[in-house]
Amino acid sequence: MEQFAKDIVQFIDDRKEKTWEISDHVWGYAESRFSEFKSSKEESEYMESLGFKVTRGIGGEDTAFVAEFGRGKPIIGILGEYDALSGLSQEADVAERKEIIPGGDGHGCGHNLLGMASIAATVGLKDYMEKNGVKGTIRFYGCPAEENAGGKAFLVREGCFDDVDICISWHPGTTNAVNRGSSLANFRIFYTFHGLSSHAAGAPHLGRSALDAVELMDVGVNYMREHMIDEARIHYAIINSGGTAPNVVQSEAQVLYAIRAPKVTDVVELAERVSNCARGAALMTGTTVDIRHVAAYSNLIPNDVIGDVLDKYLHEFIPMDLTEEDLAYAKKFTEVITPLDRAALENQAKALVGKGWKEFLDANPVLNFVIDGRLLKGGGSTDVGDVSWVVPTSQIGTSTLAAGTPGHAWQVVAQGKGPVAHKAMIAASKVMACAAYEFLTTPKLVEEATEEWKDRLGGETYPNPLPKEMKPEIW
Numbered sequence: 001m002e003q004f005a006k007d008i009v010q011f012i013d014d015r016k017e018k019t020w021e022i023s024d025h026v027w028g029y030a031e032s033r034f035s036e037f038k039s040s041k042e043e044s045e046y047m048e049s050l051g052f053k054v055t056r057g058i059g060g061e062d063t064a065f066v067a068e069f070g071r072g073k074p075i076i077g078i079l080g081e082y083d084a085l086s087g088l089s090q091e092a093d094v095a096e097r098k099e100i101i102p103g104g105d106g107h108g109c110g111h112n113l114l115g116m117a118s119i120a121a122t123v124g125l126k127d128y129m130e131k132n133g134v135k136g137t138i139r140f141y142g143c144p145a146e147e148n149a150g151g152k153a154f155l156v157r158e159g160c161f162d163d164v165d166i167c168i169s170w171h172p173g174t175t176n177a178v179n180r181g182s183s184l185a186n187f188r189i190f191y192t193f194h195g196l197s198s199h200a201a202g203a204p205h206l207g208r209s210a211l212d213a214v215e216l217m218d219v220g221v222n223y224m225r226e227h228m229i230d231e232a233r234i235h236y237a238i239i240n241s242g243g244t245a246p247n248v249v250q251s252e253a254q255v256l257y258a259i260r261a262p263k264v265t266d267v268v269e270l271a272e273r274v275s276n277c278a279r280g281a282a283l284m285t286g287t288t289v290d291i292r293h294v295a296a297y298s299n300l301i302p303n304d305v306i307g308d309v310l311d312k313y314l315h316e317f318i319p320m321d322l323t324e325e326d327l328a329y330a331k332k333f334t335e336v337i338t339p340l341d342r343a344a345l346e347n348q349a350k351a352l353v354g355k356g357w358k359e360f361l362d363a364n365p366v367l368n369f370v371i372d373g374r375l376l377k378g379g380g381s382t383d384v385g386d387v388s389w390v391v392p393t394s395q396i397g398t399s400t401l402a403a404g405t406p407g408h409a410w411q412v413v414a415q416g417k418g419p420v421a422h423k424a425m426i427a428a429s430k431v432m433a434c435a436a437y438e439f440l441t442t443p444k445l446v447e448e449a450t451e452e453w454k455d456r457l458g459g460e461t462y463p464n465p466l467p468k469e470m471k472p473e474i475w
């Protein structure tokens with residue numbers, strides 16, 4: 001390892017207790033989209049206390065902030081998140097479903113780790129820059145509302161990334177890998193139908209049912225599935241079914257749609273067709289419909305130049321130093337996944353090692369090695385995608401979770417303060433800090449990453465999927 005990496009790593013290790021402490025606090029705050037007041041306050045104050053210039057409320061988001069150190073070019077951004085998921089309140093460290101607050105929120109995507117590991121990387125890099133007179137600028141972006149609102153899309157729209165040269169990020173998960181694939185672009189749209197209430201038996205002819213409209217819209221969209229590209233995904237949740245009384249014609253009903261496809265342009269087209277199903281349902285039922293677009297995520301533009309540098313350091317800091325106790329901790333969580341998740345894990349093990357997969361899984365309750373990111377299948381959406389349209393960006397994952405742990409589940413919350421999570425977040429910090437240092441000090445690498453990014457975009461510019469009037473909000 002080169003001297004700069006040794007020094008940065010030493011600093012990150014020296015401060016790891018503090019990193020864990022704040023991450024654990026954020027786990028406890030469990031604040032969901034655009035309500036991350038305590039989390040962003042504690043993280044931004046920590047960075048301020050270490051000499052970063054902190055600007056809060058960027059991009060029109062109260063809980064966003066940027067913490068900057070250094071001067072001039074290049075400008076390297078490290079992205080962090082701290083939002084929780086609704087309905088996933090869960091006690092730590094227990095391998096059974098046990099809510100702390102019934103119906104409360106929980107860190108089901110590990111964003112308590114995400115923010116603090118990125119901060120630890122930025123802090124470690126700053127220390128080295130300061131002591132060695134390294135030029136250039138580093139920034140930590142505290143990004144709210146990754147879940148369900150695509151907070152970064154607003155930050156991109158408002159120009160918060162306009163002068164940045166390279167962005168690096170990571171995500172907790174079950175594997176150590178560079179994210180080599182893309183992600184799905186994604187729109188969230190509310191459809192609210194307004195009808196007329198009436199006595200369902202005495203005067204049904206005087207009623208116009210908003211619930212009928214929701215049902216007919218959903219049927220229309222379900223027929224539409226046959227005639228869309230294979231990779232597209234459409235899901236919906238009926239938010240308001242119009243009440244609990246079957247003998248009252250429902251005058252108000254609402255459904256929320258998530259519409260996903262590999263490219264934003266595909267989603268724009270699909271969303272218009274879904275909206276036409278809504279308009280058709282309104283016409284059929286004599287109701288009216290309000291269409292409210294509340295979130296949009298763009299597909300991720302991967303970058304192999306940045307990915308290769310990250311991969312080099314992943315191999316440096318993985319495997320993590322896991323003890324027998326750490327492995328026993330993980331093992332108890334591998335035993336409480338569903339049979340379907342188990343089957344998916346077994347398929348993954350077969351693809352990785354072939355014949356000896358059973359013994360392999362027994363011996364590896366944590367996948368504590370680097371996997372070639374090209375072997376991993378994507379499928380979700382992330383607002384890091386929006387950043388990647390305006391800045392060459394790459395993301396890694398580290399194994400913060402027991403093998404096979406499903407995403408957005410109580411098991412993720414339960415492991416969020418555990419020993420594996422703690423060690424894997426520190427490994428992620430080291431990888432990001434060392435890679436960021438290389439981009440800070442090697443102009444040629446920045447040029448190559450930018451060239452690749454331009455090639456991949458092929459002349460396209462950021463499609464900015466947010467309707468102009470849309471503001472960051474809690475909905």
Ligand SMILES: [Zn+2]
Nearest residue numbers: 109111146171
């Ligand atoms: Zn996440």
